[in-house]
Amino acid sequence: MDCLFCKIAQGEIPSTKIYEDERFFAFKDIAPQAPVHFLVIPKQHIESLDKVTEEDVKLLGDAMLFIARLARKQGLDKTGYRVVNNMGDDGGQTVKHLHFHILGGRSLQWPPG
Numbered sequence: 001m002d003c004l005f006c007k008i009a010q011g012e013i014p015s016t017k018i019y020e021d022e023r024f025f026a027f028k029d030i031a032p033q034a035p036v037h038f039l040v041i042p043k044q045h046i047e048s049l050d051k052v053t054e055e056d057v058k059l060l061g062d063a064m065l066f067i068a069r070l071a072r073k074q075g076l077d078k079t080g081y082r083v084v085n086n087m088g089d090d091g092g093q094t095v096k097h098l099h100f101h102i103l104g105g106r107s108l109q110w111p112p113g
């Protein structure tokens with residue numbers, strides 16, 4: 001499948017990997033918006049949050065645990081961080097493979113632009 005993040009997860013396109021297990025891959029965003037900015041993706045290709053089904057409920061729950069553990073490893077639990085999923089055009093989704101942004105290392109503004 002011609003998908004950038006599938007290729008990154010499979011190591012076909014290089015990235016700065018943070019961690020991976022059987023189901024998830026974490027890597028640094030190429031254009032960081034905060035001192036810490038990494039992405040977590042399921043290795044399984046899911047186009048967006050809109051395409052998630054009941055069968056994916058455990059995967060998504062485990063993704064949140066995976067994210068919290070990685071954030072804690074980097075000490076972000078002490079200062080806080082933000083987890084973002086962009087869906088579709090208005091959400092600002094540019095890569096059509098479900099991913100979560102983890103941003104931290106500075107105070108983030110709310111609401112987003």
Ligand code: 5GP
Binds near residue numbers: 092
């Ligand atoms: P979206 O806008 O779809 O929510 O987020 C896509 C993110 O992927 C963007 O923050 C963008 O900087 C990042 N990105 C796009 N292409 C690459 C790439 O080739 N490598 C890495 N590491 N990040 C990428």
Ligand code: ZN
Binds near residue numbers: 004006007096
């Ligand atoms: Zn994909």
